[in-house]
Amino acid sequence: MSDTTIPAMPTLPAPRRTGHPAFWLASAAVALVSILALRGIGSEYAYFAATFILQYVVLATAWNILGGYAGYVNFGAAAFFAAGAYTTVAIGKALGLSLLPCIGFAALVGGVLGLGTGILTLRLRGAYFAIATLCLSVVLQTIVVNWDYVGGSRGAYVIRPREVPWPFESYSGYLCAVMVVLAAAAVAIARSIEKSRLGLGLAALRDDEAAAEAAGVPTLRLKLIATTISGAMMAVAGAPLPLLGSYVEPNSAFGLSYAVNAIAMPLIGGTGSWAGPLIGAVLLASLQQAATVTISSAANLMIVGVVLVVFVCAAPHGIIGLFRRQK
Amino acid sequence: MEGLSRRGLGRAALAAAITVPATVPATARAQTAPSGPPIRIGYSMSLSGGLAGNGRPALIAHRIWQEDVNAKGGLLGRPVELVHYDDQSTGAQVPGIYTKLIDVDKVDLVISGYATAIIAPAMPIVMQRNMTFVSLFGTGANNDFKYDRYFSINPAGSKVKETFAKGFIDLAMAMEPRPRSIALVNLDSDFHQRTAESARYLAREAGLRIVYDRAYPPSTVDFSPIIRAVQAARPDVVFVGSYPPDTAGLLRAASELRVNFQMFGGPMIGPHITAQKLQLGPILNNLVVWDVYAPEPTLQFPGTQALIEKYQPVAAREGTDALGHYVPPLAYAQMQVLEQAVKRVGRIDQAALAADMHASTFETVIGPLKFDALGEWTEERNLYTQYQGVQGNGIDQFRKAGTQVILYPQRYKSGDLRKPYTAGA
Numbered sequence: 001m002s003d004t005t006i007p008a009m010p011t012l013p014a015p016r017r018t019g020h021p022a023f024w025l026a027s028a029a030v031a032l033v034s035i036l037a038l039r040g041i042g043s044e045y046a047y048f049a050a051t052f053i054l055q056y057v058v059l060a061t062a063w064n065i066l067g068g069y070a071g072y073v074n075f076g077a078a079a080f081f082a083a084g085a086y087t088t089v090a091i092g093k094a095l096g097l098s099l100l101p102c103i104g105f106a107a108l109v110g111g112v113l114g115l116g117t118g119i120l121t122l123r124l125r126g127a128y129f130a131i132a133t134l135c136l137s138v139v140l141q142t143i144v145v146n147w148d149y150v151g152g153s154r155g156a157y158v159i160r161p162r163e164v165p166w167p168f169e170s171y172s173g174y175l176c177a178v179m180v181v182l183a184a185a186a187v188a189i190a191r192s193i194e195k196s197r198l199g200l201g202l203a204a205l206r207d208d209e210a211a212a213e214a215a216g217v218p219t220l221r222l223k224l225i226a227t228t229i230s231g232a233m234m235a236v237a238g239a240p241l242p243l244l245g246s247y248v249e250p251n252s253a254f255g256l257s258y259a260v261n262a263i264a265m266p267l268i269g270g271t272g273s274w275a276g277p278l279i280g281a282v283l284l285a286s287l288q289q290a291a292t293v294t295i296s297s298a299a300n301l302m303i304v305g306v307v308l309v310v311f312v313c314a315a316p317h318g319i320i321g322l323f324r325r326q327k
Numbered sequence: 328m329e330g331l332s333r334r335g336l337g338r339a340a341l342a343a344a345i346t347v348p349a350t351v352p353a354t355a356r357a358q359t360a361p362s363g364p365p366i367r368i369g370y371s372m373s374l375s376g377g378l379a380g381n382g383r384p385a386l387i388a389h390r391i392w393q394e395d396v397n398a399k400g401g402l403l404g405r406p407v408e409l410v411h412y413d414d415q416s417t418g419a420q421v422p423g424i425y426t427k428l429i430d431v432d433k434v435d436l437v438i439s440g441y442a443t444a445i446i447a448p449a450m451p452i453v454m455q456r457n458m459t460f461v462s463l464f465g466t467g468a469n470n471d472f473k474y475d476r477y478f479s480i481n482p483a484g485s486k487v488k489e490t491f492a493k494g495f496i497d498l499a500m501a502m503e504p505r506p507r508s509i510a511l512v513n514l515d516s517d518f519h520q521r522t523a524e525s526a527r528y529l530a531r532e533a534g535l536r537i538v539y540d541r542a543y544p545p546s547t548v549d550f551s552p553i554i555r556a557v558q559a560a561r562p563d564v565v566f567v568g569s570y571p572p573d574t575a576g577l578l579r580a581a582s583e584l585r586v587n588f589q590m591f592g593g594p595m596i597g598p599h600i601t602a603q604k605l606q607l608g609p610i611l612n613n614l615v616v617w618d619v620y621a622p623e624p625t626l627q628f629p630g631t632q633a634l635i636e637k638y639q640p641v642a643a644r645e646g647t648d649a650l651g652h653y654v655p656p657l658a659y660a661q662m663q664v665l666e667q668a669v670k671r672v673g674r675i676d677q678a679a680l681a682a683d684m685h686a687s688t689f690e691t692v693i694g695p696l697k698f699d700a701l702g703e704w705t706e707e708r709n710l711y712t713q714y715q716g717v718q719g720n721g722i723d724q725f726r727k728a729g730t731q732v733i734l735y736p737q738r739y740k741s742g743d744l745r746k747p748y749t750a751g752a
Contacts, residue, residue, distance in 0.1 A: 044452075045426040052423055145515060145544060153545065154517035155444070157471040160451055170455070172426070245418050247447035249517070251377075251545075252418045292420055293412050293427050 020195070024188045031184035035177045047176040051244060053285040054179040055237055059258065060265035060277035061186040062233030067263065068271030069199060070226045071206030072125075076117070076133030077262035079140045080110050080231050082253035084238030086144055089156045089248060093149070098161065099178060099243055106239035107232040114231020118224040125209065141254045155249025158242035175240055186233055191274040193229070202226055234262070257304075261285070264304050268311045270318025279319050283307075361401025365408035366675065368665070369434030371424040371449065373441055376416025380571070380600060381654045382441045383647040384638075385463060386411065388658035391637050392666075402669050410434055414445055421448035429456055435675045438661055441654065443468050443517060450474065459668075459680040462702075463661050464654070466518050469701050476681035477702040480661040482619050484707030485699055491525035492566065492593070494711035494735030495615065498744055499564045499590050500533050506563030506589055510539035512553060512577075519568035522594045522617075526566040538562050543573070550576040554584050564590045571597040575606065582610050582750035591748035592616050598714065599653035604725050610751040611714035615744070618712045620656045620693065621731040623741040626710075630692040634659050650725060660691035711735040715745055 038050055059081060066072050084106035091097055091105045113136075121132045145153045160171045168174040193199045201222045204212035213219050238258075242248040261284065269280025287303055315322045373382030389409055396407050410432050414420040421440070428434045429452065437453055439446045439462035446465040450472050453460045459476045462468060467487065469477040484490055499506050509530045513523040523542065530537055539560040543553055554577065557565055565588050569577055574597025581591070592615030597603045599618060604611065620626065622635070638651040648654075665680075667689050672679045689696045697705045712731045717724060724730050732742025 043426075043430050044455075045423070045430045048423040048426045052419075142544065142546075152520075153515040154520055155447075157447065159471065241419070245422050245448035246451040247418060247444075249418070249444060252444065255417060255419070257417065289423065292415070293424065 020192050023191055027184040027188040031180050034180045034184075038176055038180075039173065044170060044172050047170070047172040048244075049286075049289050051172070051176045051179045051240070052289055053282060054176075054183040055240070056261055056265060056281040056285040057183040057278055058179075058186045058237035059234055059262045060269075060281040061183075061190045061274070062230050062237060063262040064266040064271055064274075064277040065190060065193060065202075065233070066226045066230040068266050068276065069194065069202040069206065070223060072223070072226070073130045073263070074133045074230070075130045075259055075263070076135075076137040077234055078254045078256070078258040079133075079137035080113060080234035081238035081241075081258045081262075082144065082250070083109055083113055083140060084235030085241040085248050085253045086150050087235065088239045088242045089150045089158060092158060092242070093156075099175075099240060103178070103182070103236055103239040106235040110235020111228045111232035113235070114227040114229070115224060117231065118227030122220065122223070137254060137259070141250055144250050144253075151249065153250060155247055156242065157247050160243055160246060171243075175244060178240060182236055186236075187274055187278055189229070189233070190277070194274050198222065198225065260304060264308045266318070268307060268318055270320030272317070273320050276318050276320045283319075361397055361404055361406040363405045365406045366402045366436065366669075367408045367410050367432065367434040368436045368438060368662075369410040369425075369428030369432060370438045371414035371421050371428075371440040371445060372411045373416040373445060374413040378416040378440075378442055378445065380648065381464075382416070383645070384642065384651055385441050385654045385658035387638055387641050387645065387647065388634070388651070388655035389662055391634060391641070392659050392662040396662075396666060402666060403673065403675075414440055416445070418444050418448040421445055422452055425449045425452040429458070436665060436669075436680075438665060439463055439465065441658075450477070457677055459677045459684065461661050461664050461684075463658055466521060469703075473701065475685075475700070475702075476677065478664065478681075478684050478698050479703050480657050480664065480696075482657075482693075482704065482708040482710070484705075484709075485701050485703035486707070487521050488525045488528050490707045491522050491617075491709055492529050493525075494709055495526065495566060495590075495593055495617070496529040496533050496535070498615065498711060498734055499535075502589060502744070502746065507536060508538045508560075508562045509535045509564045509566060510557045510560055510562035511537060511541075511566050512539070512557060513542050513568035514570055514573055515542040515544050516570070519570075519594065522568045523566070526568075526593065530566075535564070547573065548576065550580040551584065553577065554580040554586060558584065558586060562588065564588065566593040567591070568594045569596065571600055571603055574598070575603060578607055578610050578614070578750060581748075582752070585750070585752050587747050587749050587752075589747050590615055590744070591750075592711075592713075601649040601652075601722065601725070604650075605720045605722060608720040608751070609717050611717050612751060613713060613715070613745050613748045615711055615713050615734065615748075616731075618653070618710045618731070619708075620652050621710065621712045621733055621741075622652060622726065623728050623731070623733050623739070625733060625739045625741045626694075628692055628694045629690070630659075631656060634692050649722060652725075656693050660689075660693045660696065663691045664689045664696065708736070710739065713742065713744060715742065 038046055063074060063077050066074055087106040087109045088102040091102050117136055121129050124132050150156050164171050165174050201217045204217045205219050205222055209219055265280035265284050266277040268284060270276030291303055372386050373379050393407050393409055401407055412424045414424055437458050437460055439449055441463050443465045446462045446468045454474050461478045463480050465479050465481055466483055511523050511526055513519040539557050574595045594617040598611055598616055635651060638655050642649055642651055668680045668683045671683050684698055699705045711734050713734055714731055733739045734744055
């Protein structure tokens with residue numbers, strides 16, 4: 001071994017990074033402020049609009065863990081979302097449980113489904129993986145359509161409980177608060193993954209899976225972890241759906257809009273960072289909700305497509321990418 | 328007697344001008360232009376997506392009603408304003424739309440959009456605000472909620488199992504020779520599961536042997552195997568429940584396979600839409616179809632023809648269903664129920680409106696209506712009609728009586744059953 005030492009690189013001051021606990025605390029604080037602000041507005045419509053937007057924040061953030069961090073495009077977001085919704089229907093009917101335990105069960109079901117998808121599609125990459133996830137959606141929908149216990153093709157009614165949990169005045173307010181907490185938790189989880197060894201491994205996997213494997217990154221394990229976490233979070237996003245509308249049926253639960261939005265929102269916001277899906281979801285979902293109650297015509301269906309095309313052409317790395325380029 | 332001075336004459340004229348409007352008959356006053364803040368009626372309507380084919384005609388009917396009412400002096404002397412948003416045929420959009428309507432737009436009254444999938448998600452919001460809710464084409468939407476301010480504009484009634492297929496089975500059993508077997512084919516959907524259940528129940532009651540009983544999934548695109556399987560079972564009568572794309576597929580397959588059944592049809596939603604009537608043409612001959620309206624002389628009520636005549640030019644301009652025989656009469660009746668209740672009650676009072684709707688009979692363009700405790704019609708009015716003598720693909724033949732004759736119920740009957748069904752062969 002030579003005595004000569006490589007001269008040390010001049011150390012640059014490390015950029016200040018917020019630690020995981022601090023970010024979680026900040027997320028909790030933002031969630032609390034959001035709940036209080038919505039309560040201050042006190043409008044049922046504000047609750048619904050916020051729930052609609054936050055549902056997409058959770059869904060887009062969940063999709064980004066596999067699609068953005070690991071580069072595995074999942075076209076079956078609607079399947080996981082619907083799995084969460086139907087878990088609420090089935091568990092609510094079988095055990096009579098309230099929303100919060102149902103969300104826990106939905107996470108479990110979504111996680112197992114994600115793990116199963118990961119195991120079944122280990123050898124598939126790129127477009128083949130995407131097609132496999134699309135097939136998952138078709139298979140799950142067929143199962144639900146033929147499962148009479150959850151209403152089959154007729155759909156299922158889920159009546160909201162009469163008692164509203166303290167300190168909320170209406171069930172819509174409670175649902176909205178639950179969704180705020182879920183969205184904050186989803187963003188914090190995504191950020192924790194991004195900044196951890198898991199996130200670095202997923203980034204390596206995304207850039208070149210073979211090279212990452214050769215460099216000692218456990219790609220198989222990371223992929224399974226990503227599909228499991230992503231699946232669980234997408235199912236959590238769908239769990240409150242039956243109570244939001246009191247009625248759920250396969251065509252709407254497996255709707256194309258969930259799959260398209262889950263992909264479009266991170267792409268518009270930027271897939272490389274936790275902030276991308278958050279920005280994309282807030283922007284696009286707000287736009288859609290505003291269009292629904294203003295333009296009120298088929299034109300609002302074009303919004304996702306037009307915004308997506310504009311961003312793919314003008315900002316291929318999303319809004320986050322635009323800001324990074326300016327720096 | 329003192330003579331009237333010029334000043335006195337002026338005073339008398341002024342007094343007359345003030346007092347005359349108060350003494351003229353109420354009917355004459357109602358013809359004056361409505362004034363004051365409008366009565367706002369809010370709802371979601373499917374103007375895009377899968378339900379738009381029926382949502383757009385419904386909206387035209389609502390607008391015609393609005394013009395009619397405002398031309399007659401409005402509701403309670405106030406103009407009527409419709410506030411509606413496109414739900415994109417997606418139930419998930421509906422709760423947000425109704426909270427916006429009630430909280431932000433401050434509508435006075437709410438009604439539903441088209442079909443069960445849109446009605447059901449609105450129910451919790453409407454129930455939370457204790458608002459009276461008149462729905463359009465909902466099947467059993469209130470069975471779980473049991474909301475006492477829900478009223479349904481749907482001819483199926485509340486006893487779907489016992490009554491829906493009664494007309495079809497009665498017509499079949501009246502044939503000579505009497506049929507002995509039946510095949511049941513239905514789309515795996517809420518409405519068609521219910522209708523098939525009714526046909527199954529009533530067929531057993533009538534002693535018919537069920538030789539084929541299958542539901543097909545909504546994703547089905549090839550209907551030849553279904554028709555072949557039905558042919559192989561050799562039924563005398565075939566009861567089919569389907570939605571427009573499947574109906575076209577099933578009837579095309581029946582035509583290609585040269586079927587020959589004594590009676591064929593059921594709730595095959597499809598020929599109800601003008602475009603499909605024209606597309607299928609002679610294939611429709613002898614098809615027995617469940618319907619809600621047919622332009623037959625036996626089914627004319629005050630206002631029906633006027634509505635159709637107002638509707639058709641607007642529909643032609645807006646490129647939607649040309650004839651308007653399916654949804655528009657019921658959509659107009661939906662508004663008439665609301666109008667008559669408001670006029671009787673004399674104010675916007677949700678509890679009083681619901682009480683009036685439960686107690687009263689409503690005269691509408693689809694005939695007299697009365698609601699039961701669940702808000703369904705006390706007397707169902709499932710029509711079974713048959714297309715007869717269809718030639719070519721022209722639209723005018725469907726405007727006149729005799730092309731779609733009413734076979735059931737007896738009180739509206741306008742023709743006799745023709746058999747067999749051979750899919751245009």
